Amino acid sequence: MFALQNVADRELVIGDIEPPAAPGPDEVQIRMKAVALNHIDVWSWRGMAFAKRADKQIPGAEGAGEIVAVGDNVKDLEIGQLVAIYGAITCGTCDPCLEGRDNHCTAKQVIYGFHTHGFFQELINVPARLAVVAPDGLPAESAALAGITFGTPEHMLFDNAKLKAGETVLVQAGGSGIGSAAIQLIKDVGAIAYTTVGSDEKGQKAIELGADEFINYKNERFEGRIRRLTKKRGVDVVFEHIGPDTFKGSMLSMRRGGKLVTCGSTTGVMGEINLNLLYQQQLHLLGSFGCTLGNMKSVMDKMASGSIKPVIDTVLELRDVEEGLIRLENRDVFGKIIVKM
Numbered sequence: 454m455f456a457l458q459n460v461a462d463r464e465l466v467i468g469d470i471e472p473p474a475a476p477g478p479d480e481v482q483i484r485m486k487a488v489a490l491n492h493i494d495v496w497s498w499r500g501m502a503f504a505k506r507a508d509k510q511i512p513g514a515e516g517a518g519e520i521v522a523v524g525d526n527v528k529d530l531e532i533g534q535l536v537a538i539y540g541a542i543t544c545g546t547c548d549p550c551l552e553g554r555d556n557h558c559t560a561k562q563v564i565y566g567f568h569t570h571g572f573f574q575e576l577i578n579v580p581a582r583l584a585v586v587a588p589d590g591l592p593a594e595s596a597a598l599a600g601i602t603f604g605t606p607e608h609m610l611f612d613n614a615k616l617k618a619g620e621t622v623l624v625q626a627g628g629s630g631i632g633s634a635a636i637q638l639i640k641d642v643g644a645i646a647y648t649t650v651g652s653d654e655k656g657q658k659a660i661e662l663g664a665d666e667f668i669n670y671k672n673e674r675f676e677g678r679i680r681r682l683t684k685k686r687g688v689d690v691v692f693e694h695i696g697p698d699t700f701k702g703s704m705l706s707m708r709r710g711g712k713l714v715t716c717g718s719t720t721g722v723m724g725e726i727n728l729n730l731l732y733q734q735q736l737h738l739l740g741s742f743g744c745t746l747g748n749m750k751s752v753m754d755k756m757a758s759g760s761i762k763p764v765i766d767t768v769l770e771l772r773d774v775e776e777g778l779i780r781l782e783n784r785d786v787f788g789k790i791i792v793k794m
């Protein structure tokens with residue numbers, strides 16, 4: 454069977470590998486249908502994955518496929534079902550896992566495509582509890598976006614920031630996969646979305662997605678514009694995933710008692726925080742990572758009902774993955790790059 458393998462820094466080849474054995478008693482075997490590209494794939498392509506290069510690491514952290522075999526103990530899944538796969542292997546027995554909050558697993562968190570081989574392979578065995586069934590009729594390209602692209606902002610906005618109708622949100626980088634997903638989730642609950650973008654063209658696309666205002670960060674300071682848009686009050690929630698390039702401005706964009714929720718730092722990991730601002734303004738800083746199995750189900754239901762619509766920039770063939778990674782690295786995308794398997 455085929456698999457995409459990382460053989461050297463910035464070098465991926467399609468190799469022929471041994472297919473997996475029959476699934477274990479609590480596993481299902483999945484034929485991958487669609488894999489979405491994320492920044493984590495750029496990092497592993499550059500050689501930063503913790504999986505050993507000697508093992509010809511297989512990337513891919515977010516995807517969906519069809520069940521082709523089920524283990525003996527698996528009662529609630531069937532051959533032929535389309536499933537979105539959770540992005541990490543967790544213990545399944547600790548309290549958070551038993552509550553479906555696998556992103557809080559106290560025992561382990563092995564991320565697909567980074568700590569272990571990922572989804573860019575023809576067939577893969579995964580724990581059955583981490584396969585989330587897609588609603589009838591949902592295309593694989595949409596289901597492939599449940600694990601990170603939509604699941605992550607769903608968890609950030611609703612579980613962490615407790616976003617409500619009528620509240621205002623600043624979404625950093627509304628043209629990114631996760632930013633464009635966030636705008637739709639925000640509008641779907643009747644909240645107000647302001648977003649930063651790197652070009653007016655991306656800004657227009659964000660408006661078409663439902664954003665209320667865009668701010669081209671290359672032309673103006675977004676924190677100043679946010680102050681004007683909110684009559685000096687600041688927004689209720691800042692949706693962060695950029696890091697040092699935007700963090701200071703994000704801190705200045707919150708209202709007194711506002712919340713900043715972050716799931717990433719693509720521009721570096723170290724930043725400064727004005728501690729006076731933090732306590733005087735009584736700000737809430739919320740770290741968020743991944744999502745729950747329930748978040749994946751919820752976003753796929755929203756997709757199936759049409760209340761949110763995945764923004765797909767490009768669908769690539771497997772041989773063209775590097776082209777997609779280069780575009781992601783250069784932020785030359787609007788929405789998601791999906792790879793057809």
Ligand SMILES: [Zn+2]
Pocket residue numbers: 543544545546547548549550557558559560561
């Ligand atoms: Zn656990």
